[in-house]
Amino acid sequence: MSRRALTLLVAGFLTLALAVGGAMLPVPYVVLSPGPTENTIGDVKGKPVITVTGHETYPTTGMLSMVTVAYQGGPGNRIGLLTALRGWLDDTIAVVPEETIFPREQTVEEVEEENTAEMATSQETSTAAALRELKIAYQNVVEVASTDKGSPAEGKLLPGDIITSVDGTPATGMEAVAAAVRKHTPGDDVTFGVDRKGAKQDVTVKTVKGPDGQAIVGVRMGMSYKFPFAVNISVGDVGGPSAGLMFSLGIYDKLTPGPLTGGKAIAGTGTMDGEGNVGAIGGIEQKMVGAKKAGATIFLTPSANCPAAAAAVPAGLRLVKVDTLNGAIKAIDAIRTGSGSVPACTS
Structure with missing residues (x-):
């Protein structure tokens, strides 16, 4: 073999090796x-x-199908350049910067824990919204989520404590509790009525001056609920809050006579708060593709997601705009009966 041919062969081999190696780079x-x-x-x-x-x-x-988004990659398990390139060429897949899913200030474990917590909260608020729509009474509960490190509340109010009153006044919500504390002068004592794992007790905490000069105790609260009967939701290893709308519709359907869908294949997405309001979600394009593959012909879409959804909707999938649980139920009723208006999701 001539020197020139050998040089070209080696150069070609090195180029190929570099290309393969580059494609595998995380x-x-x-x-x-x-x-x-x-x-x-x-x-x-x-x-x-x-x-x-x-x-x-x-x-x-x-x-009444919930839809999800699967992800590949992330810190400690990064994808190769070739995988990213394939994704960029596939309209059903999105390739996004790592920090979009995994913020730099959080670990993978922290993100997954947050998603799990959001799913649990979503199940609670979805149940509350469905019962509210059905006019079934339940209790709103103010619960201690955490306390600030070094704050007066640390060690006195514990995560999971239910705050029933402040200075003898019933706790009707988080803002009411915060307002009752702010009525004090920093340095005053405030007495919380607490239900701790079924045991009722009073807990006295000294207030301090907050950043705005008002009295605080350093407690972070969340809303939970006491329902008159048990509703259990089991979807396996799925996190995040975006299935809330479909959970509420599923609960509503099971608690009312006759099939809500009339036998139709409906999918959808959207967060749900306890008041029945539907919120925006991420990954709408991938969720529509999943819904179509599962056989859905109708897709309930949060109004804030309508522009992106309308621009990428798969053929044969009808987009219905929703803002509230009540609006979603009315739209499904109109589709089932063939009468009434159905809000269209457009760009």
């Missing part, structure tokens, strides 16, 4: 793709997604 991106789709009025692995105990339920049919 990059700080995450691939988002359509994840599992589960029917909230159906079963997962033989177990109902929604189980109601202590209240009459009714048989139903059709689909």
Whole structure:
């Protein structure tokens, strides 16, 4: 072999090796793709997604499916450049910077824990919204989420404590509790009525001056609920709050006679608060693809997500705009009966 041919061969081999090696290099991106789709009025692995105990339920049919987004990559498990390039060429996949999913100030474990907590909260607020829509009474509960390190409340008010009163006045909500504390002069004592794992007691905490000069004790609160019967939601290893709307619809459907969908295949997404308001979510493009693959023909879309959804909707999938649980139910009723207006989700 001539020297020139040998040089070209070696150069070609090195170029190929560099190309292969470069394609395998880890990059700080995450691939988002359509994840599992589960029917909230159906079963997962033989177990109902929604189980109601202590209240009459009714048989139903059709689909009210929650949709998810799967991810690949992240700190400690980065994807290769070739995987990212494939994703950029696939319209059903999104490739986003790593910090979009995993903020630099959080570990992977912290992000996953946050997603799990958001799912648990979503199940609570979804149940509250459904019962509110059905005019079934329940209690709003102010719960201690955490206390600030070094604050007067640390060690006195414990995570999970239910605050029932402040200075003898019933606690009707987080803002009412905060306002009752702010009425004090910094340095005053404030007495919390607390339900701690079923044991009622008074806890006295000294206030201090907050950043705005008003009295604080350093407690962080959250809302929880006491329902008149048990609602259990089981979807496996899924996190985040975006299934809230579909949970509420599934609960509503099980607690009312006749199938809400009329047997139709409906999917959707959106967060849900205890008042029945639907909020925006991420990954709408991937969720629509997952819904279409699962056989859905109608997709309930938070109004804030409508522009992005309308620009990428798969053929054969009808987008319905929703802002509230009540509005979603009315839209489904109109679709089922063929009468009434159905809000369209447009760009």
